Amino acid sequence: MDAVPADDTALLVDFYRTMLLVRRFEEKVGQMYGMGLIGGFCHLYIGQEAVVVGMDAAIRADDAVITSYRCHAHALVRGVPPAAIMAELTGRGTGISKGKGGSMHMFDIARGFYGGHGIVGAQVPLGAGIAFAQKYQKRDNVTLVFFGEGAANQGQVYETFNMASLWSLPAIFVIENNQYAMGTAIGRAKAGTELCHRGEAFGIRGIQVDGMDVVAVHEASRELVARVRDGEGPMLVEMQTYRYRGHSMSDPVKYRTRDEVQKVRERQDPIEQLRVRLIEGGAVDDAALKAIDRDVKKTVAEAAEHAQTSPEPDISELMTDIMLDAAGRNA
Numbered sequence: 204m205d206a207v208p209a210d211d212t213a214l215l216v217d218f219y220r221t222m223l224l225v226r227r228f229e230e231k232v233g234q235m236y237g238m239g240l241i242g243g244f245c246h247l248y249i250g251q252e253a254v255v256v257g258m259d260a261a262i263r264a265d266d267a268v269i270t271s272y273r274c275h276a277h278a279l280v281r282g283v284p285p286a287a288i289m290a291e292l293t294g295r296g297t298g299i300s301k302g303k304g305g306s307m308h309m310f311d312i313a314r315g316f317y318g319g320h321g322i323v324g325a326q327v328p329l330g331a332g333i334a335f336a337q338k339y340q341k342r343d344n345v346t347l348v349f350f351g352e353g354a355a356n357q358g359q360v361y362e363t364f365n366m367a368s369l370w371s372l373p374a375i376f377v378i379e380n381n382q383y384a385m386g387t388a389i390g391r392a393k394a395g396t397e398l399c400h401r402g403e404a405f406g407i408r409g410i411q412v413d414g415m416d417v418v419a420v421h422e423a424s425r426e427l428v429a430r431v432r433d434g435e436g437p438m439l440v441e442m443q444t445y446r447y448r449g450h451s452m453s454d455p456v457k458y459r460t461r462d463e464v465q466k467v468r469e470r471q472d473p474i475e476q477l478r479v480r481l482i483e484g485g486a487v488d489d490a491a492l493k494a495i496d497r498d499v500k501k502t503v504a505e506a507a508e509h510a511q512t513s514p515e516p517d518i519s520e521l522m523t524d525i526m527l528d529a530a531g532r533n534a
Contacts, residue, residue, distance in 0.1 A: 212486045214260070218417045219481065220495050222252035222474050225276045227496075227503045228285055232275065232292060235507060236452050241292045244321075245306045248276040250447040253473035254379055255280050257420025258347060261428045267337070269317040269330040270349035272307035277349065281316040283309075285502055289510035296516040297509070303516070303524065324350060324357035327376070331363045334374035334437075345431045349377045353384025355398050361405075364437075368405040371436035375427050376402065378439070379414070381446040386458040399441040407439050414442030415471040445471065
């Protein structure tokens, strides 16, 4: 969506609706995973909603987004239909990647969403490649390259920073610092925990933003996007956020206390913060927000029903979209 002033009531209500959609969708995914309806690895985005919602509102529909395996929210916010994402998670032929990608590898190139990547940090050089193509083709687009604080120690990230700066690529590197890389707290794995400085050796300016405040995210993102689109080269932003669930659905979360998680929920929850702001500001009343929640739950329920009743891919699809021959045909 195009950027609009952050004090616009309609925009704030849209932020609320979209963050709530991500939250309710991921909650349903967790439920369906527990029922055995979704297999493989599965990483939920609950708690981090403000980051992707605020940032996506600052770019255009023809810009690009690439991320890690924690990708359901990014696909939703890019406009991929919830039913197509849920069907992908259950391995159905109506899924956005025809049921072949699952939770970690879903794509929608028509909407500028380039995945969904299972290898830690692998999306970072790929994102630079997308930004290179944008510049090479003389387009005024930008690419948002999302990765976690765990991936911030990967060597390929710094090789990418060097190339992006050297070639002045239109990329914004987004570190979603949710405080824990799998089960390791950031302070135990990082020599220097202010990750916004990680690009300075390569001449890449970095800032740190409260990733639990969707308005702060949006305002910072608008400035970054404008500068990158104007040709100032790559930028880096560290979004300070928090995940409520484990690293993946198989994570027993023994490395932190329930009290820690509860305190973040009570004091910093991105959806609750915005709800209070909207009500106290007189923009909307509680009844209107409850109506939004009901509508969102209905959308998610319909997506879940679609995912459970859609057919699995036909056996003839087993080898399609695997590789191309020199003429560009499926081989």
